[in-house]
Amino acid sequence: MKTNQETTGPESSEASARKMLSRAREFLRMEAEALHHLARTIDDQICTVANLILRSNGIVAVTGVGKSRLISEKISATLASTGTRSIPLNPTDALHGDLGRLRSEDILLCLSNSGETEELTRFVVAARPLGVTIVAMTGNAGSPLARMSDFVVDMGSMPEACPLGLAPTTTTTAQMALGDALALVMLEQRGLSSEDFARYHPAGSLGQRLLRVREVMRHDDRLPIVLEGTPIKLALLIMYTTPGRPGAVVVVDGHSSLLGVLTDRDLEPIIDQEDTIFSNPIESIMHRDPPTIAPEAPVHAALDLVQRTSREHLVIVDDLQHVVGLLAASDIPGFSCTSAGAKTRIPLAS
Template structure:
């Protein structure tokens, strides 16, 4: 045995410890999953009433809580806001020191508290009721002070925490978040909130690209590399390299703009592996005559799916008259390294 290697007994101890940890982790997850199943069975007309009042309000849904419940409330508020419901997370301490002025009598205050007895929340509810705000409680204790003061109540308990000490908010906060998600999604469906609506609230990032339309992200105008039938390959390569964004392709059309084909590295590589004597060849002799095509109103998600299924690098965007109006490259919709581009190597070879 080499120096520094763990003894068989130590290795067994580590394996035994890992097995125990995995078993316990699974037990904790099952405990929380069982609690969610129990809550799902207990949902009643109060849930529907809460969804209806949020759906039809012309005010703002403020969500508040203390400690972990406040953090859960921030997440629920963000989910509501991103799915069409105006919502703001409200810090109860700040509210009691001036931020209460944000509320109006047509607003809703959703209070998260497992005990339903949190002093700051009780004070906040008293003040909010004076303003005519509708109060909704999400609590684990029926008959609590918060329950009695609220207009509507979502009961998510009593629940036993998954924490082995029975102290750290675990099952209760999971339940709050899950019920908040269910509320947001039910309202989303009732509102008729669409993928296009979702895209308007997510104008940046990879998520936006997946739900945006092709016309919003396609290469067009000066960024669309095109060549007419009869163009020599060396001239097409110059177009490929000089077009902004370097799509690694050239769309081939006739004089009317009708799509004829596509030239990419995929067509050039097998030929150049045997000869470099192709640069004075017309582009239609080597172009792909059946490139992928899509309409401008297709989703970017559809483009991603098409490129994945076909293992292609490009799709050409065409109008109703089969004219090329845009181009999508894999790099436009995938954030991952691409294969090395051999276009510049081909250009150097053509100049040699």
């Protein structure tokens, strides 16, 4: 005979899943509604704080306790990535020596929904004699934290989405959103461009999409370049003494037009030959058709070219095909080559 559990199990499981999904949606709606309410009620104090930071020569130290500390790390990271010098600061660590990270020109942004967290208020009391500006982001404008702060960004009282009304949920979502809003209004005020933004995000797909080749290429004294007819020995000397050791040297004619490139890879066939070969002109062993790219090309296009041609060096040329730079694969942010073996180093002939 089947038990009642065996008979009703699948149906109960499906009903439970539907109930869970319904509750998940309800929790999300509660947090979304709290953000809508915050967007309507937030006052111009956030603008005051934004202008304060924009005029400051110091850093913004962001702090909190518990879940607010985790949010403070995210806000600090967002500020840093949008042009504001910022560090996260743990109140406990600050009370045990990290207070020395702060200077009088700095701003201390304190996150606490209740504004009554003991570790945080103790930190603020210890930080005030340093002359730092204290900013509270709190849901309780009458709290001890708010009273001892120079500026208060008031989130207002809001119920937690937690069915017990205990776990920080809605309030931490509001803190994160306010931190984003603060960072983004300052981004706009600074007139930060996508190119500026890319400088703070050089690695990964974001940096490769926004960065331009000219921003990472080797040029001026870091560009190893020789004229046609240069002896291999001298070309190698230039290759290996150029700052950054690029592992390549570009060959041009008298008009700076590209003729070829000599890399470590191109030297491999002559390893076992007589030393006299090093007196031959560089044209005898250089690679005559190196891949080229324009300085304004996006970095991801350079990475595609490296992968497509299997050449580790790209020559940067302008509209007139004059050489203006060199880009090694290792110069590309986020590039990794797991299959590349050790480079061959050729001793200079005496």
